[in-house]
Amino acid sequence: MTPLVHAIDPSRALAVPSPGAGSADTLNILVGLFVLLLAAKVGEEIFRRLGQPGVVGELAGGFVVGPYALGLVVPGETALVLSEIGVVILLFSVGLEIKTDELLSVGRPAAVTAILGVIFPIAAGVGYAILTGEPPATAAFVGLALAATSIGITSRVLADLGVLDRRFSRIIIGAAVIDDILALILIGIVSGAATGDLGLATLGLVVGALGFVGLGFAIARRARGLSRDVFTWPLFADTPLVPVFLVMLGLAILAAFIGLAAIIGAFVAGLIIAETEAQDEIEHEIKPLAAIFTPFFFAVTGAQLDLGALTDPQLAIAAIVLALLGVATKVVAGVIGAWDSGRWSALTVGVGMSPRGEVGIVVVGLGLTLGLLSPALFSAVLVAVVLTTVVAPIMLNAVIPRAAAEADAAGSPGAGAPGSATAG
Amino acid sequence: MTPLVHAIDPSRALAVPSPGAGSADTLNILVGLFVLLLAAKVGEEIFRRLGQPGVVGELAGGFVVGPYALGLVVPGETALVLSEIGVVILLFSVGLEIKTDELLSVGRPAAVTAILGVIFPIAAGVGYAILTGEPPATAAFVGLALAATSIGITSRVLADLGVLDRRFSRIIIGAAVIDDILALILIGIVSGAATGDLGLATLGLVVGALGFVGLGFAIARRARGLSRDVFTWPLFADTPLVPVFLVMLGLAILAAFIGLAAIIGAFVAGLIIAETEAQDEIEHEIKPLAAIFTPFFFAVTGAQLDLGALTDPQLAIAAIVLALLGVATKVVAGVIGAWDSGRWSALTVGVGMSPRGEVGIVVVGLGLTLGLLSPALFSAVLVAVVLTTVVAPIMLNAVIPRAAAEADAAGSPGAGAPGSATAG
Numbered sequence: 001m002t003p004l005v006h007a008i009d010p011s012r013a014l015a016v017p018s019p020g021a022g023s024a025d026t027l028n029i030l031v032g033l034f035v036l037l038l039a040a041k042v043g044e045e046i047f048r049r050l051g052q053p054g055v056v057g058e059l060a061g062g063f064v065v066g067p068y069a070l071g072l073v074v075p076g077e078t079a080l081v082l083s084e085i086g087v088v089i090l091l092f093s094v095g096l097e098i099k100t101d102e103l104l105s106v107g108r109p110a111a112v113t114a115i116l117g118v119i120f121p122i123a124a125g126v127g128y129a130i131l132t133g134e135p136p137a138t139a140a141f142v143g144l145a146l147a148a149t150s151i152g153i154t155s156r157v158l159a160d161l162g163v164l165d166r167r168f169s170r171i172i173i174g175a176a177v178i179d180d181i182l183a184l185i186l187i188g189i190v191s192g193a194a195t196g197d198l199g200l201a202t203l204g205l206v207v208g209a210l211g212f213v214g215l216g217f218a219i220a221r222r223a224r225g226l227s228r229d230v231f232t233w234p235l236f237a238d239t240p241l242v243p244v245f246l247v248m249l250g251l252a253i254l255a256a257f258i259g260l261a262a263i264i265g266a267f268v269a270g271l272i273i274a275e276t277e278a279q280d281e282i283e284h285e286i287k288p289l290a291a292i293f294t295p296f297f298f299a300v301t302g303a304q305l306d307l308g309a310l311t312d313p314q315l316a317i318a319a320i321v322l323a324l325l326g327v328a329t330k331v332v333a334g335v336i337g338a339w340d341s342g343r344w345s346a347l348t349v350g351v352g353m354s355p356r357g358e359v360g361i362v363v364v365g366l367g368l369t370l371g372l373l374s375p376a377l378f379s380a381v382l383v384a385v386v387l388t389t390v391v392a393p394i395m396l397n398a399v400i401p402r403a404a405a406e407a408d409a410a411g412s413p414g415a416g417a418p419g420s421a422t423a424g
Numbered sequence: 425m426t427p428l429v430h431a432i433d434p435s436r437a438l439a440v441p442s443p444g445a446g447s448a449d450t451l452n453i454l455v456g457l458f459v460l461l462l463a464a465k466v467g468e469e470i471f472r473r474l475g476q477p478g479v480v481g482e483l484a485g486g487f488v489v490g491p492y493a494l495g496l497v498v499p500g501e502t503a504l505v506l507s508e509i510g511v512v513i514l515l516f517s518v519g520l521e522i523k524t525d526e527l528l529s530v531g532r533p534a535a536v537t538a539i540l541g542v543i544f545p546i547a548a549g550v551g552y553a554i555l556t557g558e559p560p561a562t563a564a565f566v567g568l569a570l571a572a573t574s575i576g577i578t579s580r581v582l583a584d585l586g587v588l589d590r591r592f593s594r595i596i597i598g599a600a601v602i603d604d605i606l607a608l609i610l611i612g613i614v615s616g617a618a619t620g621d622l623g624l625a626t627l628g629l630v631v632g633a634l635g636f637v638g639l640g641f642a643i644a645r646r647a648r649g650l651s652r653d654v655f656t657w658p659l660f661a662d663t664p665l666v667p668v669f670l671v672m673l674g675l676a677i678l679a680a681f682i683g684l685a686a687i688i689g690a691f692v693a694g695l696i697i698a699e700t701e702a703q704d705e706i707e708h709e710i711k712p713l714a715a716i717f718t719p720f721f722f723a724v725t726g727a728q729l730d731l732g733a734l735t736d737p738q739l740a741i742a743a744i745v746l747a748l749l750g751v752a753t754k755v756v757a758g759v760i761g762a763w764d765s766g767r768w769s770a771l772t773v774g775v776g777m778s779p780r781g782e783v784g785i786v787v788v789g790l791g792l793t794l795g796l797l798s799p800a801l802f803s804a805v806l807v808a809v810v811l812t813t814v815v816a817p818i819m820l821n822a823v824i825p826r827a828a829a830e831a832d833a834a835g836s837p838g839a840g841a842p843g844s845a846t847a848g
Binding site for chain 1: 450454501505660677
């Protein structure tokens, strides 16, 4: 969903380092990063001691030290980049746990979940906006903001609970990939229509996105049993880690250039490496990187939650209604799409598709930039988007154990043994 | 050496994320980081295939893509922070390989090397500046810039060659710690004198620095055999990694606040963890982090080398003379200080103390800010500082094997078996 601006900004130049200011800046930023990491971990500790999911604690920790509470840290450029690398590593780790064939085997329920999961929220968002008297273009953006799914949070919960190899997990992940492609197409069309620049460029985006994901899956299937030597022939590579890290980052960047979310590229990189002989070793080596980088994603996300906005009753009502609509529509879509997996599994799929995360944030930002969303509506949708992201892990922790028990009882073929957590 | 500015800069605020610009920025930065990492690794590969040290290849890779050559990447805030975290992890890894007692046992040669290694370069720098007609205050800054040692580069070469447990390595590391304290005191005095603000504040810095290092060593000696449980009692800590990472970053930040280099704090953290039961596991888990973060330090350092400045003959002569003086004075100091370790070991100590790195850069930047260095002299000293850093690994690769052979032949008690590389 990232705008395609490629040039390197020369205003960031530090041609001759200005060490006085430069070092003080670096120190300030290091302090901010330290506080964010510490807050995430203290939050996780408190929540886990209370029997709550650790990831909610990381979000809460980020919120508490962030600009809308204590204001100790205002996440800047470096925190956002570390957060992005964190979620890239997270989705790479998820891809690493999944065999492409197993993902393709849930293609049908995943596609139904994704398609309905885009149609229902758009209908609900547009309906809400029209009913509250907004013009159609604005309504379209509200709908769109509710349409996109970001599975960073869901992935982490699935990994923490060791259920990444369950059928419902694969449906969620497959649906999230399809959902991202659909959202890309729709954002292209809506912003094209809004700026009067619709046509070949949008078509190019669609072809590029489908080509990227299709090619990635094809390469993953061809990569089966690829020798470890493919990664360790360079003298600098004592282990496959650095070459694989470059592949992961490269595909994440490529996906972002095409207009997909960077995490889709990272996930595809994980799928590819999962098929190779390097999988075991990489699974081991990526863990320390995940342990340090991913908390920044959750802390930075938590820091974006403006609970203070909810003290304005009108804004609070709008945000809560939109968040409820956002969750309900995804849940219905998931329940319909994954119905044949069982009641609780279907519910898990729906809940797992609820977090909107950064994709929704990008859409509302675009709406504000294009002048289609008023600042008040922007705030309401933004809070709603972050709310869907923050409540998802709480709901997931309630439904996943039931879904797992249900699948075990049914002895369904897709239900494997509890897998190992990737991002614990 | 970092100025003591603690406040968080509100201009970095991204209170409500502006996703359009924000994401494009994030993408641009990710591309820049990808190019830096790739360039460092391609450079390492080429240099190692040619039989040259890999670290010089990483410096060269950074130089080639950096602003003074191809200009593909101009390292900005995030690259500088990753570079700083990289060298922090590197020095932490060095501390992790060293027992405090072994370090204290080389106290005398280390102290002599450090003290002479501050006096000689200052005399040479001041002498050069006075002879070329500069006023005394300017001469003092030129001398100071040549006085400080930064052992990031040397540590990496020592680790790559597996000689961190040799006596000469301990002398280098001990001398570098003492050198940093001396440099801190002198910078305090000179900038105090220049700004007329000399007195209690400078004394406070000195006491703080000595207290920090002394306390660190005392804690390290007390930490012997500390149980792994001390780090893994939090529920979030499946392994000691995250708590230890927080200790490392915390001590690095604390050292920087006191006015020492952040790497001194990281090194002390490594010394402490080295004595605990967590040492083995952390040595293993820090490797993937070192593999990803440390190349940024070398690539960013290489990107700061302005070889183009050497096309101005006057500047080139000044830079080369200052670089030669800088290396020669440190070599003489090391040879005198470590003479009883043997000829080649003493030479290795001298060469190992030569890189000035970021501490020298900070001093020249301060001189420019205070108006004591003209832009031309600033450039000459800056190039000289970076030159001492870049040529050190080439010289170290020539002398270390001879020093190791000499120590083996003498059967000297401090010469252990080749250790394992930390940052390979």
